[in-house]
Amino acid sequence: MKKSRHRRTRLCVIMPLLVGMGGMAHAAPPASEATNRDHGIASSGPFEVVARFEGPGPSGIAVTHGRVFVGFPRHAVNHRGATLAELKDGRLYPYPDAAHSMPSDRPAAERLMSIHGMTTDTQGRLWAIDDGKLAGQPLAPGAAKVIGIDPATNRIFASIILHAPALLPDSHMNDLRVDLTHGAQGTVYVTDSSFGMSPALVVVDIATGRQRRVLADHPSIKAERGFMAVVEGRPLVFDPPRHPPAFVWGGVDGITLSPDGETLYYSQLTGRRLYGIPTRLLSDFSKDDARLAAGIRDLGEKGVADGLASDAQGRIYTTNFEHDAIFRRNADGSFETMVHDPRVLSPDGIFVDGNMVYCTLGQWNRLGGLNGGHDLRVPPYYLIRFPTDPAPAVDATRPAPG
Incomplete structure (x- = not known):
């Protein structure tokens, strides 16, 4: 008798809840297709192929004054292009000419060895x-450096050689952003994701060439041990050498500036979180790592990413090599899928030019070092672009006045 009353009591509580949620619960209708399917497989988001590359794979990308520049690094394959x-x-x-960009016997400090990350400053100059x-x-010696080129003259106006202790023997200088709001001529922030286990941010004062490594021991900079990506x-799995062939390891990698230059955003290659730090702190050579660490903000999950880029609204575009996709983190912290397609394989360098987003697709996950010595890449490699926002809807029955 008591059990029956308890059952009726529970039903009296549950029934109004069900009604409040739209009535009694019903079983889902049967699937209309013969088999279930993953709705995430289908391509989504408009994009166009700007270029198809044979030969070496692309990495860095930058666009300024309608001109498109692409980097083809030589650290994975020492190509002759x-x-x-x-x-x-x-x-x-x-670019800027064959003497600098093509292989030669010139000293390493006097030519371009392996161009990786690329960007522009607020004056439209290429870095x-x-x-x-x-x-x-x-x-x-002299091979690793920060390069500035003025597209108006096609001349190198800055060549800042990186040296110890900012540069280590296992350094892998990956990407950079240029902040003209701090320092007499500006400040460059470089991600050293490291060929070994020694990542860090490198800060360079353009006017003096002064440089230093920072935050090398901070968790937001280091590669996440035991990290597994599904590609x-x-x-x-990242945990070499116990799990060969392993996922490529890498500390701080993706990097981008807020539109006002006040915040530098960054993330590890083997990690899923996004971080931010005020540039007023990072550019100040008097601030030690403890002061810098206190200014770091953990902005939460963003998925795996290689490249990062920002638009004028402060939205951050993240390349996601697990999902053949490019996502966008909006100003309110929400995410949306901009592009998803099987061709978006290992999205790497990414750049926003006005209302268009450019991205290189290099198939880096197929390199021999990650596949038991077998190079599985299949050219062509792509440069794609897509709009930041859909085109506005227009209606011929409602013409604009005038």
């Missing part, structure tokens, strides 16, 4: 990080 090129009329031209590394060779359906 241009390491920096301008894309014009469907062709690649060594690149030369990681200096040729596959299978030690890092030569092309394969679980790849």
Whole structure:
């Protein structure tokens, strides 16, 4: 009798809740298709292929004054092509000229060795990080450097050689951003994701060439041990050398500035969180790591990412190599999928030019070092672009006045 009363009591409580949620619960209707399917498999988001590359794979990308520049690093494959090129009329031209961009016997400090990350400053000048590394060779003195080129004259106006202790033997200078609001001529922030286990942020004063490594021991900079990524359906674990072939390891990698230059955002390659730090702190050489660490904000999950980029509204675009996708983190912290397609494989360098987002697709997950020595890449490699926002809807029955 007591059990029956308890059952009726529970039903009296549950029934109004069900009604309040839209009535009695019902079983879902049967699937209308013969088999279940993953709705996430379908391509989504509009994008166009700007260029198809044979030969070496692309990495860095920057666009300024309608001109498109692409970097082809040599740290994975020591190719014989241009390491920096301008894309014009469907062709690649060594930039700023063949003497600098093509392989030669010139000293490492006097030519471009391996152009990786690229960006522009608020004056429209082109900047690149030369990681200096040729596959299978030690890092030569003067090879790793920050390069500034003025597209108006096609001349190199800045070449800041990176040196110890800011540069380590296992450094992998990956990407950079240029902040003209701090320092007499501005400040460059470089991510050293490291070929070994020594990542850090590198800060360079443009006017003096002064440079330093910071936050090398901070958790937001280091590669996450035991990190597993699922790429092309394969679980790849970062914990070498116990799990060869392993997922590529990497500390701080993606980097971007807020539109006002007040915040530098960054993330690890082997990590899923997004971090921010005020540039007024980071650019101040008097601030030690403890003071810098106190200013770091953990902005939460963003998925795996290689490159990061910001638009004028402060929205952050993140390349996601697990899902063949590019996501966007909106100002309120929400995320949306901008592009998802099987061709968006290993999205790498990313750049926002006005209302268009450019991204290089390099198939880096298929390199031989990650696949038991077998190079699984299949050219062509792509440069794609897509709009930041959909085109506005127009209606011929409601013409604009005037």
